[in-house]
Amino acid sequence: MATETTSARPKRAHRVPKRLLAEPEDRDLAKAIKNSIKQQKRIVRSVPEAPVFYPTAEEFQNPLSYIAKIRNRAEKFGICKIIPPEGCKPKTTFPRTDHNHARTVKFSTKRQYVNHLQEGKIFKNGDKYTIGEYMTYAVENTAKYRREHGLSPHTSPGPEELSAPQDEGCTVAEKKLKFYRRVEDEFWRIVETNPEDVVVDYANDLNSSTYGSGFEHDPDHSWNFNKFHEHPLSLLKELHLTIPGLTHPWLYLGSMFTAFCWHTEDHFLYSVNYMHDGAPKTWYGIPSSSADKFESALKESMPERFRESRDLLYQLIALLSPSYCLEQGVEVFHTVQEKGEVVVTFPNAFHGGFSHGLNCAEAVNFAVPEWLPYGRQALEKYHKERGSKRNAVFAHDQLLWSLCYLMARTASKNAKLLEQGKNIFDVLRETLPFDMYKFARILHTEFSKSVREETLIREWLKRAGLGFRKVAYDTEAGQLCYVCRCMPFFSSVKCSEHPDKITCAKHAFFQCNCEVAKKEVLITVNDAAMQQMAVIVERIATQCDAQCQPLSPETKKLVAEPAQKQEPPTREGSAISNGQLAASQSKDSTSESREDSKKKCAVCGDGNSLRLQCMSCDNYYHAGCVDHHSQKASTEIDNQGEKKPFVCEFCAPKRGEAKY
Numbered sequence: 001m002a003t004e005t006t007s008a009r010p011k012r013a014h015r016v017p018k019r020l021l022a023e024p025e026d027r028d029l030a031k032a033i034k035n036s037i038k039q040q041k042r043i044v045r046s047v048p049e050a051p052v053f054y055p056t057a058e059e060f061q062n063p064l065s066y067i068a069k070i071r072n073r074a075e076k077f078g079i080c081k082i083i084p085p086e087g088c089k090p091k092t093t094f095p096r097t098d099h100n101h102a103r104t105v106k107f108s109t110k111r112q113y114v115n116h117l118q119e120g121k122i123f124k125n126g127d128k129y130t131i132g133e134y135m136t137y138a139v140e141n142t143a144k145y146r147r148e149h150g151l152s153p154h155t156s157p158g159p160e161e162l163s164a165p166q167d168e169g170c171t172v173a174e175k176k177l178k179f180y181r182r183v184e185d186e187f188w189r190i191v192e193t194n195p196e197d198v199v200v201d202y203a204n205d206l207n208s209s210t211y212g213s214g215f216e217h218d219p220d221h222s223w224n225f226n227k228f229h230e231h232p233l234s235l236l237k238e239l240h241l242t243i244p245g246l247t248h249p250w251l252y253l254g255s256m257f258t259a260f261c262w263h264t265e266d267h268f269l270y271s272v273n274y275m276h277d278g279a280p281k282t283w284y285g286i287p288s289s290s291a292d293k294f295e296s297a298l299k300e301s302m303p304e305r306f307r308e309s310r311d312l313l314y315q316l317i318a319l320l321s322p323s324y325c326l327e328q329g330v331e332v333f334h335t336v337q338e339k340g341e342v343v344v345t346f347p348n349a350f351h352g353g354f355s356h357g358l359n360c361a362e363a364v365n366f367a368v369p370e371w372l373p374y375g376r377q378a379l380e381k382y383h384k385e386r387g388s389k390r391n392a393v394f395a396h397d398q399l400l401w402s403l404c405y406l407m408a409r410t411a412s413k414n415a416k417l418l419e420q421g422k423n424i425f426d427v428l429r430e431t432l433p434f435d436m437y438k439f440a441r442i443l444h445t446e447f448s449k450s451v452r453e454e455t456l457i458r459e460w461l462k463r464a465g466l467g468f469r470k471v472a473y474d475t476e477a478g479q480l481c482y483v484c485r486c487m488p489f490f491s492s493v494k495c496s497e498h499p500d501k502i503t504c505a506k507h508a509f510f511q512c513n514c515e516v517a518k519k520e521v522l523i524t525v526n527d528a529a530m531q532q533m534a535v536i537v538e539r540i541a542t543q544c545d546a547q548c549q550p551l552s553p554e555t556k557k558l559v560a561e562p563a564q565k566q567e568p569p570t571r572e573g574s575a576i577s578n579g580q581l582a583a584s585q586s587k588d589s590t591s592e593s594r595e596d597s598k599k600k601c602a603v604c605g606d607g608n609s610l611r612l613q614c615m616s617c618d619n620y621y622h623a624g625c626v627d628h629h630s631q632k633a634s635t636e637i638d639n640q641g642e643k644k645p646f647v648c649e650f651c652a653p654k655r656g657e658a659k660y
Helices: 002-008 024-041 063-077 100-104 114-119 131-148 172-193 225-230 288-301 303-308 322-327 369-384 396-413 415-419 424-431 436-464 527-546 553-560 587-597 628-640
Strands: 079-082 110-113 199-207 250-254 259-263 270-278 281-286 333-337 342-345 350-355 359-366 467-470 491-495 498-504 519-523
Touching: 063 079, 063 270, 079 281, 079 333, 110 114, 114 172, 114 259, 131 199, 131 250, 172 281, 172 333, 199 259, 225 270, 225 359, 281 288, 281 342, 288 303, 288 322, 333 342, 369 396, 369 436, 396 415, 396 424, 396 436, 396 527, 415 424, 424 436, 424 527, 436 467, 436 491, 436 519, 436 527
Parallel strands: 467 519
Antiparallel strands: 079 342, 110 199, 199 250, 250 359, 259 350, 270 342, 270 359, 281 333, 281 350, 491 498, 491 519
């Protein structure tokens, strides 16, 4: 019996006594072991260098022209660095401690836990400082960290570092890179292994009109960011708006390991950053060609955070390591910005990085004609991403309209020269600062897309029974769509039950469930003016094209596409007149064009994968282009293999029946 009892006794589990688990020393040991394993598993990949450009003194005098000149070589890297020629740097001594606000007005900071930067945690508010107080904090914080972690007390290599025997045979640039790599390795060790709390306060997005600009000492310098929006090649001057950070620069004060997390610029604009003074900044850039891959990699790395907050990409709170990005097939490039150097970021290029110590930089956005297609991409992205919104800061279509008006007005002012037989291409080239071949072609392509889309949507809303009213556009107000946060220009929709809100025309039925009679379409530009401007821009673009090298077949086809093929699907007898464009086509070709357009989605105009046809108006729709009810109906059709009666949401209110 005794033997049986012994054999039936369960084996004793070997567990660490609870008293030992409670000991701080043991917790520290466990954490040290865990960090050691993380460090061993780290994969450190070599990040290729972004290009560095050295303009001549003459080239440096015209910043936007020079950036346009290097664009084809630099854009594929996402970022690049420009080193001013000797004697051409702006005379800046920022921060200006003699400025009244620098001495007295305090600014807020963001408190960053460097060891949590990969986790996408929202930054809390840091302490408030004057510029002088922040400088003291940053110097002390940097010196303390470098002393405690065995780093050089110098933020930039001095004579001793540059003459180190182990670096014999290396160029000065290579020696500097090795010096900075030691700091970078330490930064990513903290970020990736979380061995200890490293807490810093970052002062970003400070309004230069409040705290002073470093370029105030050299206001006439061509790289004075306060005048960048006034440059002849700048498109943003046509907005006639003052937008801090966009048309006027923002200031940035950094300390040891303060980070600017991965992000693209608003509206996918260019940005230019000048380092006035202080310790270097490490930059990483991801070109537009890898932007989608990067977004996928970021979502895979922190799926829970993206489920909690779908707009994580726009919060500037996540900094994945470049090694991880490279491992995921994302192109990443690296550069180190020193005092007196310029870093340019290109449209839709993600960028991020960190500071090596106290530094002071200034940055501003800008746009040139080649940016216009990227601006549309940004707008489309803002429209599509539900629950993940980024506020527009200006109306993209307003900028397009202003540029078209500029070109049409210039042609009108020179009507006598045109009557005398002078070519419009030569007139515009002599009057406007742009490369007219590129400018006219890009503007025509982009404006045509906006007109086509706006025309379709207006017909869509007319069939729904909404009333239309002409209003003046309030540039200063710049109201945002309640749904997608874009800034509509050609038209917007307002409900009498919600007078303080508007939506863009696309989201007319997403704001509320109020009846159609309570909704109204407010139009800034009427149909006739919009179509007339489209004709003018098309003619100018075609004539400019005739004076230059031929367009690609695809672009040629787009330029030559008759306006009738861009009409929205309409019911018989309700077609919109296109004025001069309609008169140029025969009745037979017009009818045929309308019949073809009936086979396209009444919302987006695309003819692929159409699933639904309204039994009332006979128009076709993609399931996702109507509303979420349409998606449900599409699923029912797919699963059951039969079509159920479908009435689109625009006909349903009139018929007084359910949609399905």
